[in-house]
Amino acid sequence: MNKAVSSPSIYPGDGPVGSSALRRAWPSVAAGVLWLAAGLSAGYWVLLAVGRTPVTPVAAAPMALPVVDAALVARALGVLPAVVPTSEAHVPVATPSRYVLLGVAAVGAAQGAALIGVDGQPPRPYRVGAVLDGGLVLQSVSRSSARLGPALQGPTTVELSLPQTTGAPS
Numbered sequence: 001m002n003k004a005v006s007s008p009s010i011y012p013g014d015g016p017v018g019s020s021a022l023r024r025a026w027p028s029v030a031a032g033v034l035w036l037a038a039g040l041s042a043g044y045w046v047l048l049a050v051g052r053t054p055v056t057p058v059a060a061a062p063m064a065l066p067v068v069d070a071a072l073v074a075r076a077l078g079v080l081p082a083v084v085p086t087s088e089a090h091v092p093v094a095t096p097s098r099y100v101l102l103g104v105a106a107v108g109a110a111q112g113a114a115l116i117g118v119d120g121q122p123p124r125p126y127r128v129g130a131v132l133d134g135g136l137v138l139q140s141v142s143r144s145s146a147r148l149g150p151a152l153q154g155p156t157t158v159e160l161s162l163p164q165t166t167g168a169p170s
Helices: 016-051 070-076
Strands: 099-107 111-118 124-127 137-141 145-149 158-161
Touching: 099 137, 099 145, 099 158, 111 137
Parallel strands: none
Antiparallel strands: 099 111, 111 124, 137 145, 145 158
16 A cells, blocks of 8 residues: 655656656757767868868068157157257347236246247247247246247246236136
């Protein structure tokens, strides 16, 4: 009177007949998939070997190396142009009315930049040590002024100040 009690399965076809049929089919399916992968791999390598043509060397034209302008590369990387000290005979005559100071970004006196308009032209930014259009060099900047002279370490010939604002800030 021993009867085997089987619990119901949640998978369809998992009866006593379905489970044995599936157990016998899995090795066949797995072998078929492996043989299919092996056949596709072998076919790929055969097609790759048959499809290749012999390599023929091509004569390459000699390439000329590009000419590099060191001054342009240095300028693009932010190097300031070298300031050549001028003699006192070649000191440019500058009138303060040629230059208009519109803005200053000061980090100490030796570092910073100034926004300066020359001869009514649109203003351009100049770093300390840069040569302006009139031949003067931006020597130093402060919170509200900029000093120009014939050389970076020479005497100051023009001192520019920011224009005074007339309205109170709101």
